[in-house]
Amino acid sequence: xxxxxxxxxxxxxxxxxxLFYLFALMLLIPSYPYQVxxxxxxxxxxxxxxxxxxxxxxxxxxxxxxxxAEVVKARVRFVVIIQMIMxxxxxxxxxxxxxxxxxxxxxxxxxxxxxxxxxxxxxTVFNAVCLPGFYREEAKIDRLFLFSVxxxxxxxxxxxxxxxxxxxxxxxAPFFAWVESHLDCYPATDGAWGAQLAALAxxxxxxxxxxxxxxxxxADIFQRVDL
Amino acid sequence: xxxxxxxxxxxxxPTFTLDRVSFSLEPGYIMGFIGRNGAGKTxxxxxxxxxxxxxxxxxxxxxxSFFDHERECKGQIGFVMGEFDCYKNATxxxxxxxxxxxxxxxxxxVYEGYLRxxxxxxxxxxxxxxxxxxxxxxxxxxxxxxxxLLVLDEPTSGxxxxxxxxxxxxxxxxxxxxxxxxxxxTHIISDLEKCADYITYIKGGRILSSTDVLSxxxxxxxxxxxxxxxxxxxxxxxxCKEHAFGFTGLIRAQDEAAFAACRIAPADLESIMIYTExxxxxxxxxL
Numbered sequence: 001x002x003x004x005x006x007x008x009x010x011x012x013x014x015x016x017x018x019l020f021y022l023f024a025l026m027l028l029i030p031s032y033p034y035q036v037x038x039x040x041x042x043x044x045x046x047x048x049x050x051x052x053x054x055x056x057x058x059x060x061x062x063x064x065x066x067x068x069a070e071v072v073k074a075r076v077r078f079v080v081i082i083q084m085i086m087x088x089x090x091x092x093x094x095x096x097x098x099x100x101x102x103x104x105x106x107x108x109x110x111x112x113x114x115x116x117x118x119x120x121x122x123x124t125v126f127n128a129v130c131l132p133g134f135y136r137e138e139a140k141i142d143r144l145f146l147f148s149v150x151x152x153x154x155x156x157x158x159x160x161x162x163x164x165x166x167x168x169x170x171x172x173a174p175f176f177a178w179v180e181s182h183l184d185c186y187p188a189t190d191g192a193w194g195a196q197l198a199a200l201a202x203x204x205x206x207x208x209x210x211x212x213x214x215x216x217x218x219a220d221i222f223q224r225v226d227l
Numbered sequence: 228x229x230x231x232x233x234x235x236x237x238x239x240x241p242t243f244t245l246d247r248v249s250f251s252l253e254p255g256y257i258m259g260f261i262g263r264n265g266a267g268k269t270x271x272x273x274x275x276x277x278x279x280x281x282x283x284x285x286x287x288x289x290x291x292s293f294f295d296h297e298r299e300c301k302g303q304i305g306f307v308m309g310e311f312d313c314y315k316n317a318t319x320x321x322x323x324x325x326x327x328x329x330x331x332x333x334x335x336x337v338y339e340g341y342l343r344x345x346x347x348x349x350x351x352x353x354x355x356x357x358x359x360x361x362x363x364x365x366x367x368x369x370x371x372x373x374x375x376l377l378v379l380d381e382p383t384s385g386x387x388x389x390x391x392x393x394x395x396x397x398x399x400x401x402x403x404x405x406x407x408x409x410x411x412x413t414h415i416i417s418d419l420e421k422c423a424d425y426i427t428y429i430k431g432g433r434i435l436s437s438t439d440v441l442s443x444x445x446x447x448x449x450x451x452x453x454x455x456x457x458x459x460x461x462x463x464x465x466x467c468k469e470h471a472f473g474f475t476g477l478i479r480a481q482d483e484a485a486f487a488a489c490r491i492a493p494a495d496l497e498s499i500m501i502y503t504e505x506x507x508x509x510x511x512x513x514l
Contacts, residue, residue: 003328010325011314056313062278063308064329065301226279 004066004074005081014051017082020044024086027093030101033108033160037093038119039152041086042126045079046145049130053138059227069219072135076215079131083123090116098186106167108160113196114183117203118159124210125151131214135222228290230254230408231376236284238274243432245270247284250427250437254375255405257398259423259440260412261496263504267432268412269308272380276306288376302330305369305377310361310385315354319347319364330372338371344393358385366394370401377401379411383418391415395422416497426496430503440496447499451475452489460485466502477502 023040026032052058061071097111104110109118129148134141166179182195231252238245245267252258262268273279275286277297286293288300314322327333342349345363347356356364362385369377377398383391398409399422410427413419419426419440427437436443447465453473461467463485467476477494478486 003325006328007325010321011317055315059278059308060313063276063301063306064326065298066329067297068277070298224280227273 001070001074001077004061004070005078007061008074008078011055012048012052012057012078014044014047016044016047021086021089024089024093027090027097027111028100031105031107033156034097034105034111034115035109035118035122035156035160037090038086038122039156041083042123042130042148042152045082045126046130046141046148048082049134049138050141053134053141058138062227068222072219072222073215076127076131076211076218079127080211087116087119090119094186102186104185107164109163110184110186112184112186114199117196117199120203120207121155121159122152124207125155127211127214132218132221135218135225229287230289231410232287233271233275234285234287236271236274236286237282238270238279239282243267243270245274245432248429248432248434250434252376252408252410252425254408255402256424257402257409257411257422258425258427259419260410260427260429261416261419261500262429266429268429269380270432271429272306272308272378272410272412276301276304276378302332303375305372305374306379307362307365307369307377307382308380309365309382310358311353311365311368312361313353316352318350318352320349322353323349323368326368327372332373334371334373338367341367341370344397345390359387359390362386363390370397375407377407377409377411379409381412381414383413383415391418392421398422416500419496428500428503435503444494444496444499446480447494448478448480448483448486449475449492449494449498450478450486450489452486456486456489466505
């Protein structure tokens with residue numbers, strides 16, 4: 001597995017991956033749907049997959065002394081590493097965001113632990129759409145990316161819209177008030193910490209289980225594929 | 228024990244079927260895998276190595292099931308599918324640095340020897356190599372990890388005659404110690420005449436013959452005669468070419484007596500292949 005990850009790093013990594021980490025700086029925009037920053041990491045992974053396809057990476061990898069399942073697992077692990085680096089980069093950006101804009105984010109979820117949970121869902125949706133499809137027919141990666149954009153932005157619009165709606169409706173129902181004061185704010189109280197860490201745990205569970213299932217599905221598909 | 232044993236390998240496509248392909252290869256020999264374009268050579272090789280999903284059959288490498296011990300078996304195989312066509316913007320050095328990590332038996336000295344022998348420069352990018360040089364690079368990678376079995380799909384295509392001859396010498400050297408074998412497909416029959424010990428002939432997804440070269444050649448004869456000779460004996464011809472003065476054709480050795488009145492000569496591999504491929508319909512040629 002280490003050798004396959006090394007292969008991913010030396011032969012598959014494209015400049016867009018480190019370059020697109022700069023989109024973490026989007027959290028320094030005063031009013032913005034911050035989950036979009038995570039989408040750009042997905043975008044860089046699309047370039048990685050596209051380049052791998054053009055480079056004949058799949059056939060090269062399958063000819064190495066590893067099983068087809070290991071080829072897929074290594075690729076998914078590499079994608080997870082890329083996504084986790086972005087995840088970690090977002091943490092200091094969230095701290096800065098809070099310093100710069102203590103009033104919160106009118107355009108969606110605040111720079112908060114909840115944002116990290118939402119980002120994990122963005123990654124999960126992208127992985128579930130793009131990775132199994134890539135191993136089914138890598139030539140159709142462009143179309144898969146389009147589907148993943150629809151999926152990812154579907155989630156972003158839904159979740160950000162919910163947060164905006166909760167903010168607007170906080171005086172109408174206690175639930176919305178709770179969302180606004182516990183989830184959609186930088187954790188200033190013990191209650192908010194608890195709620196947001198719980199949200200992060202759910203996000204981590206969704207990401208872990210979702211990406212695990214995605215890896216298994218992609219490996220099953222790849223076993224049946226003719227190279 | 229057989230180093231390679233293919234048993235009943237099957238792969239079904241809508242328009243083509245690899246039909247229970249079976250053959251075996253002992254250590255210390257070179258087997259030529261021949262057949263027309265689309266006969267199933269590459270499909271067989273890919274199915275053997277799990278690069279395409281087989282519908283049935285088994286492959287054993289040194290007695291171990293390939294599909295149950297894929298990683299270990301692949302480690303013993305050097306596989307080349309024509310020219311190296313991956314990572315065109317990467318240097319050979321970078322690709323080799325990655326590739327060698329996968330093979331515990333990688334021998335850097337042997338690899339560097341092949342680089343010199345094939346005049347390959349490690350600092351060059353794949354896209355800067357000619358087709359022939361890419362084949363040589365693929366071969367250098369496959370030959371440098373002490374693989375016991377080399378599976379080579381048209382390794383000599385794209386090489387100039389001098390390089391081809393040199394490569395055939397390499398093949399003979401590799402099998403000299405009696406522990407390693409080579410299975411290679413080619414359309415260049417003269418290469419097989421020079422170095423193959425065994426021939427496996429595939430036609431339309433079926434193995435027609437898998438035997439040693441001498442027996443293979445001995446089981447056929449080339450005949451030529453007049454048109455009168457032809458008319459009575461046409462059913463016994465595997466394939467023939469008619470011309471103004473008569474015909475030339477291929478027969479099975481056991482049918483030799485029926486052609487006593489014709490000129491009979493030993494069959495070469497190329498003639499066997501050409502006439503066998505006509506089996507479903509004799510070809511007319513005119514002068």
